[in-house]
Amino acid sequence: MLDLKRENLTDTQEAFMTDEELIINKVKDLITSRQLEPGDRLPSERKLSEKFNVSRSQVRSAIQKLEFYGLLKTLPKSGTVVSNLGVTALNGMMRDILKLQxxxxxxxxxxxxxxxxxxxxxxxxxxxxxxxxxxxxxxxxxxxxxxxxxxxxxxxxxxxxxxxxxxxxxxxxxxxxxxxxxxxxxxxxxxxxxxxxxxxxxxxxxxxxxxxxxxxxxxxxxxxxxxxxxxxxxxxx
Amino acid sequence: MLDLKRENLTDTQEAFMTDEELIINKVKDLITSRQLEPGDRLPSERKLSEKFNVSRSQVRSAIQKLEFYGLLKTLPKSGTVVSNLGVTALNGMMRDILKLQxxxxxxxxxxxxxxxxxxxxxxxxxxxxxxxxxxxxxxxxxxxxxxxxxxxxxxxxxxxxxxxxxxxxxxxxxxxxxxxxxxxxxxxxxxxxxxxxxxxxxxxxxxxxxxxxxxxxxxxxxxxxxxxxxxxxxxxx
DNA sequence: TGTGTACATTTGGTCAACCAAATTGGTCAA
DNA sequence: TTGACCAATTTGGTTGACCAAATGTACACA
CATH class of the missing domain: 1.20.120.530 (GntR ligand-binding domain-like)
Structure with a gap:
């Protein structure tokens, strides 16, 4: 667990991140580094939880947050895909704010x-x-x-x-x-x-x-x- | 369940809301209608799930979303409180967004x-x-x-x-x-x-x-x- | 009467097991 | 070869039980 946590520490901040924040950043990196392009399917929650050596709930929570930012779109019973990032991130947020009111x-x-x-x-x-x-x-x-x-x-x-x-x-x-x-x-x-x-x-x-x-x-x-x-x-x- | 869903239907839109959206709006209404002031503690997740007649996970998910928007602040093992809404909270949210674009x-x-x-x-x-x-x-x-x-x-x-x-x-x-x-x-x-x-x-x-x-x-x-x-x-x- | 401590309750967080829908792969008939 | 169909597998969603921390409560002691 600790091994994985520290596998690519890039700055001191990461040392103080919670498990969840760590997962969020991992996935975010996967996307921003173009290893995952918009439209691609993310590995399943179970795979990710195994890969990162954390419980599935944590992966789940992280995915929910990223979906909130508009980076991911999760399709029930099918998978979660990377959505057109960029403006979309801002959009999703604003749209939700509008919906809220x-x-x-x-x-x-x-x-x-x-x-x-x-x-x-x-x-x-x-x-x-x-x-x-x-x-x-x-x-x-x-x-x-x-x-x-x-x-x-x-x-x-x-x-x-x-x-x-x-x-x-x-x-x-x-x-x-x-x-x-x-x-x-x-x-x-x-x-x-x-x-x-x-x-x-x-x-x-x-x-x-x-x-x-x-x-x-x-x-x-x-x-x-x-x-x-x-x-x-x-x-x- | 249905009874509660329709207890104060104000327009047709609400009829098409999912359970979660419904809870979000309920809680949001509690806050905007000043029945809950900043600093007040929300009823516990279990109480809410019972009151709205939905599962605790759904209440949980709704609270997480509202926390994201800065309307609520949840203190682990203690409770979730209404935060001094709006402005400052929005700041934090936008700050995160800015990292992306x-x-x-x-x-x-x-x-x-x-x-x-x-x-x-x-x-x-x-x-x-x-x-x-x-x-x-x-x-x-x-x-x-x-x-x-x-x-x-x-x-x-x-x-x-x-x-x-x-x-x-x-x-x-x-x-x-x-x-x-x-x-x-x-x-x-x-x-x-x-x-x-x-x-x-x-x-x-x-x-x-x-x-x-x-x-x-x-x-x-x-x-x-x-x-x-x-x-x-x-x-x- | 005031105070500190120990216990019971309530809290949000976590997890493993289960569910139904979607996907997948193969099979078989046309 | 093609198309339809079915079953096994994989998917995200949901649930209820359990955990440890925080809180509330009552009682003993000063």
């Missing part, structure tokens, strides 16, 4: 509009050529999917995400990444299907894109305001 | 300013008399602490939180609650001490408050812009 839909929408309005304004000033390319791709994907009559929720979100990415503000990006899915799931669960004309949506997206391309901040803000008019309307009615 | 400071500040600007604008329109009272209290506390020469970081944050609360937007409130401590710890860890004249800060806070009281949205926005001028300046220099 069960936000009202109106606040959610209000915040989203505010976020994207500002993001778009910044994007008009900061967008790189690469950003433009990404946005255009998302735009095309959205258009194609929509014109076939299919639902294009994912593609819609992707376009908005690219907008925010162009703002070059990582925090806003994270926040939109959290909030938009919340709104979508709300729409889903409440069976709200917007019967908006597809071409109208495409035109609105295009106008936002054009304004950003032209680095017209005011125009972009106005365009996205228009795009959100229906949502706003639904929300305040 | 550090959002850049500039984005953080930019987002904060955007959030509060909007929140203040809304607050000017929506603030209740109670909101005004809370803000005034926070204002006074900040003033008193500052004029004695002490650091008033907590009080400063409290005032800003009350501002955002007055916007009546729960999501913005959550976001500010996450972002502001992050900025504070950055300042702390980088030993950035603003030598701004205390009276200037107090005056700025007062001006924000006055504008909100007068329901002057534009004025409030302008006032908070002024208040953030130094921060913005530091950030873009």
């Amino acid at each position: 069960r936000p009202d839909f109106k606040s959610l929408v209000e915040t989203r509009i505010m976020l994207e309005k500002n993001a778009v304004w910044l994007a008009a000033q900061r967008r790189s050529d690469e950003d433009l390319r990404h946005m255009e791709e998302a735009l095309k994907a959205f258009e194609n999917k929509l014109l076939t009559g299919e639902s294009a929720v994912e593609e819609d979100m992707m376009f908005h995400l690219k907008l925010v990415e162009a703002s070059n503000n990582s925090v806003m990006h994270s926040l939109v990444l959290i909030i938009v899915p919340e709104i979508i799931t709300y729409f889903m669960s409440n069976k709200i299907c917007s019967h908006v004309e597809a071409r109208k949506l495409i035109r609105e997206h295009q106008e936002i894109f054009d304004a950003i391309q032209a680095q017209d901040a005011e125009g972009a803000e106005k365009a996205i305001d228009l795009h959100f008019a229906d949502l706003k309307n639904y929300c305040y009615s | 550090r959002p850049d400071f500039k984005s953080l500040v930019e987002t904060r300013i955007m959030l509060e600007k909007n929140a203040v604008w809304l607050a000017a329109q929506r603030r209740s008399d109670e909101d005004l009272r809370h803000m005034e209290e926070a204002l006074k506390a900040f003033e008193n602490k500052l004029l004695t020469g002490e650091s008033a970081v907590e009080e400063d944050m409290m005032f800003h939180l009350k501002l955002v609360e007055a916007s009546n937007n729960s999501v913005m409130h959550s976001l500010v609650l996450i972002i502001v401590p992050e900025i504070i710890t950055y300042f702390m860890s980088n030993k950035i001490c603003s030598h701004v004249e205390a009276r200037k800060l107090i005056r700025e806070h007062q001006e924000i408050f006055d504008a909100i009281q007068a329901q002057d949205a534009e004025g409030a926005e302008k006032a908070i812009d002024l208040h953030f001028a130094d921060l913005k300046n530091y950030c873009y220099s």
